[in-house]
Amino acid sequence: MKACTLLSQIKTDIKKYHDLLPPPENKPHDNSLESILSHYNQENFRKIMDLKCEGLEENINEEALADFKNRIDYFFSIYAPDDLEFREFIKLISIYLSFIAKKPLHPPGTVFDNGKKVYQKGPHFICTGKNIFQKDEESLCKYCVAKNEE
Numbered sequence: 001m002k003a004c005t006l007l008s009q010i011k012t013d014i015k016k017y018h019d020l021l022p023p024p025e026n027k028p029h030d031n032s033l034e035s036i037l038s039h040y041n042q043e044n045f046r047k048i049m050d051l052k053c054e055g056l057e058e059n060i061n062e063e064a065l066a067d068f069k070n071r072i073d074y075f076f077s078i079y080a081p082d083d084l085e086f087r088e089f090i091k092l093i094s095i096y097l098s099f100i101a102k103k104p105l106h107p108p109g110t111v112f113d114n115g116k117k118v119y120q121k122g123p124h125f126i127c128t129g130k131n132i133f134q135k136d137e138e139s140l141c142k143y144c145v146a147k148n149e150e
């Protein structure tokens with residue numbers, strides 16, 4: 001499957017969430033991880049809906065994509081088993097980030113509880129916690145473009 005086909009599928013599946021999102025002028029309420037992630041999700045929703053197929057010729061690794069979806073299902077089965085609608089929304093945003101936009105799953109500016117953080121250095125995304133978090137069972141870090149700090 002080409003990246004363009006994947007984008008079309010994401011657009012078709014994600015547009016139903018449009019009315020659930022706050023207006024674009026809404027900024028994060030605070031610096032909490034929840035607020036930053038919520039804003040990142042909204043921003044990426046709008047990018048998905050605006051994105052055109054030009055240049056999206058890359059072949060998607062469908063085995064990796066299936067594994068990625070399974071990992072998200074695993075994560076939600078533990079932390080939010082009843083929130084199926086939110087799970088599907090996050091799954092679509094995350095697929096877009098990892099397989100199309102090549103942006104990290106946690107945005108630059110994220111600071112985790114253990115003090116590890118995500119930041120951008122030139123064209124690269126750095127996550128100082130990747131070498132820790134990627135050891136978690138079914139970790140999504142495997143498919144995240146953020147790199148460990150050298």
Ligand code: SF4
Pocket residue numbers: 104105106107118127129130133134140141144145146
């Ligand atoms: S490497 Fe893992 S913890 Fe770091 S931004 Fe990516 S998904 Fe988040």
